[in-house]
Amino acid sequence: MRLDRHHELFRTSVRAVLERLFLPELEDWEKAGEMPTHELYRSLGEEGLLGLTLPVDDGGLGLDLGYSHVWARELGRLPAGSPAMSLSVQTDIVLPLLAEEGGTGVRDAYLRPAVRGELVAALAATEPGGGSDLAAVRTTAVRDAEGLRLTGDKAFLTNGSVADFAVVLCHLLPSGADEGGDPPDGLDSLTLVLVPTGLPGVRQERHTGKLGNRACDHGRLSFTDVRVPEENLLGKPGSGYEALTRVFTRERTFLAAVCTARAATMLDRATTYARGRAVLGRPLLQHQAIAFRLAELDAELALIEQYTDAVFQRLQEDSAALRQASIAKLRASRLERECADLLLQLHGGAGYLEGGPVERGYRDARAYALAGGADEALLHLIAGHPRTDV
Structure with a gap:
């Protein structure tokens, strides 16, 4: 990646911000097994660091990927892996997904606040029995007259127990589908749905006793007949x-x-x-x-x-x-x-x-x-x- 003097000036700036926010207490957070994720995200959002390459219309800075490269390298310089692990989900998975696939309502209610650091996001793709195999996803969202009804379990999720919302990978089923049966085989019905974690039927549980990256939150999400509005679908059905x-x-x-x-x-x-x-x-x-x-x-x-x-x-x-x-x-x-x-x-x-x-x-x-x-x-x-x- 060709970096110029503007990227290098950014490197100096972001290094100072990260050292100010993380170095004084990172050791203590690692020992405690948690860090003040929401507080840190708000501070980073105020610095414009959560939407470097996102479009300006979505609250981002509209910069090239060289800035993302510098941001990643500077996170990697910190003396613990937790900050980079947590932030990569927000800045390089969920927010780009919302910018590319989200409708106007999603962008207004979730994308822009998340860029400002007011909301913490998680990606809920991995399931207890599936791991990296996305074809093994069992979570379903059934369409009905009131929108979507989501049921399933997700595990090993970065930011899982502290997230304000999660982008959930699930099989989208038509109204009247047999919810007691097995989900469809393959990938064709896999769809992304944005789910606020405060909705009735959502349960967040923290994973404890981890080997490493202890200050970074990891958790489990369970969904029991969670009602989600149709507008929270991301992209087309089956495009997940x-x-x-x-x-x-x-x-x-x-x-x-x-x-x-x-x-x-x-x-x-x-x-x-x-x-x-x-x-x-x-x-x-x-x-x-x-x-x-x-x-x-x-x-x-x-x-x-x-x-x-x-x-x-x-x-x-x-x-x-x-x-x-x-x-x-x-x-x-x-x-x-x-x-x-x-x-x-x-x-x-x-x-x-x-x-x-x-x-x-x-x-x-x-x-x-x-x-x-x-x-x-x-x-x-x-x-x-x-x-x-x-």
Whole structure:
């Protein structure tokens, strides 16, 4: 992605904002297992950071994807993964979906307030028995004279227990459909519906005891005969899978930038530590095995950074990038885990003790083998698409 001086000025500005909002208390939030999501979103909304690339008419700034790239990298520099994990759902999945698929009522009532940070959003696609397999969705919305009646369960949702509304992936069924039977097979009836979490029949439950990204909220949503107005349908009936595929391409590119930034931070920390820590009378960095391993990771990082830049550029030019984004996210998240593993290994027993950035980086990195598309799901997608020029 070609960045100019305006992008670099933005980098300086956003870094200052993130350090002011997160650094003083991020350690405490991680220990407590929660952060003040609504308060932080309002502050970020006031800075214009929740709608960087959204149209001005929708309350966004109308900027190019270079700004999203910078935003992702700066989130990745923070000493915990929770902020990036939470915010990526808002800025790079749900709000683009509302801008592309939402009607006037949805844009007025939900999109613009969410851009201002007044509302927190969740994507409710994953189900307890389905994971990354969207064809396994069982949640249904039945049409009747009063609108839609939604029933089902969703789990492992980022922002799930604190969200003011969720975009729910479900099978849209006609009036009179047998609700006790199995939902349709396949993807053709999958539809997106915006559901305020304060409606009768909606239950929010928080997941606790997570391995990493502990300050980021994750939760479960249950829907029992929830009445939703027809105008809350996003896009055309049956277009849910296609719409999610588009935003997942963007999200995976965003997460690749987050992961490369986190990998770079850990690699820098590992190099600094290896330079100063002496073993057998000389610094670790002077031991060939350590020096070569750091060099391998540095070379891999340089390549993945360049590849991710190219995918951002491809998206900016409105070119298809599903395969490329999947490759970038797969390789960047794996590299982050490798850097986290080496950093912990270099610190020995001290790195294994809970309470610092070394072990937390190791725990946080594990999430991206699952979130934003599990490694196996991405490999399946890559294998099923032909090679292209990127």
